[in-house]
Amino acid sequence: MRVGRPIKALPQPLCDYCGARAALVKYGEAAYPYRDDHGALWACTTCQAWIGVHSRSTRNVPLGRLADAALREAKGRLHDALEPLVAGKVRRDRVNTFEARAKAIRWVAGELGFEPVPGSIHNLSLDQCELAIRHVEAFVAHRGAASPETSV
Known part of the structure; x- marks a missing residue:
């Protein structure tokens, strides 16, 4: 019998697309989507949907x-749209890239309600990503391409 705090059950995410339980896959397994080792992933092979795990x-x-x-493609485009803002915040406030990116994402999410x-971008839906991309692009265009350093 175990004495002490109870052990939490392992997380097993559900697929947002088909509702099936995702499987934990690692490099070398048939369901692993990358050619190189990117770390373990939770994957739904039916929908070809996956997400990484905390390192x-x-x-x-x-x-x-x-x-x-x-x-995944929309998240990549959102990362690309946020990079000028993130780089400006890193230079201006001397914070690390991860902190600057998290603040940028919280700023966009707060602006859009x-x-x-x-x-993190990992928790956004496709519609939220598309809306955020349009908002960031409009914000950068309004501020002018000459000064991407903004108040994120």
């Missing part, structure tokens, strides 16, 4: 929601 997680905690090809406010 130092011993319990394989997922980074966010499972993402299909369209959502996302509830709950995500701390």
Whole structure:
């Protein structure tokens, strides 16, 4: 009999697209989507949706929601749109890139009224990503391409 705090059950995310339980896959397994080792992933092979796990997680905690090809592409475009703002914040406030990116995401989410406010792009839906991309692009265009350093 174990004495002490109870052990939490391992997280096993559900696929947002088909509702099936995601499987934990690692490099070398048939369901692993990358050619190189990118670390363990939670994947739904039916929908070709996956999400990584926190790098130092011993319990394989997922980074966010499972993402299909369209959502992964939108997240990449959102990262690209945020990079000028992130770079400006790093230079101006001397914060690290991860902190600057998290603040940029919280800023966009707050501006657009996302509830709950995500701390990471990993938790955004496809519609939220598209809306955020348009908002950031409009913000950067309004501020002028000459000064991407903004008050994020």
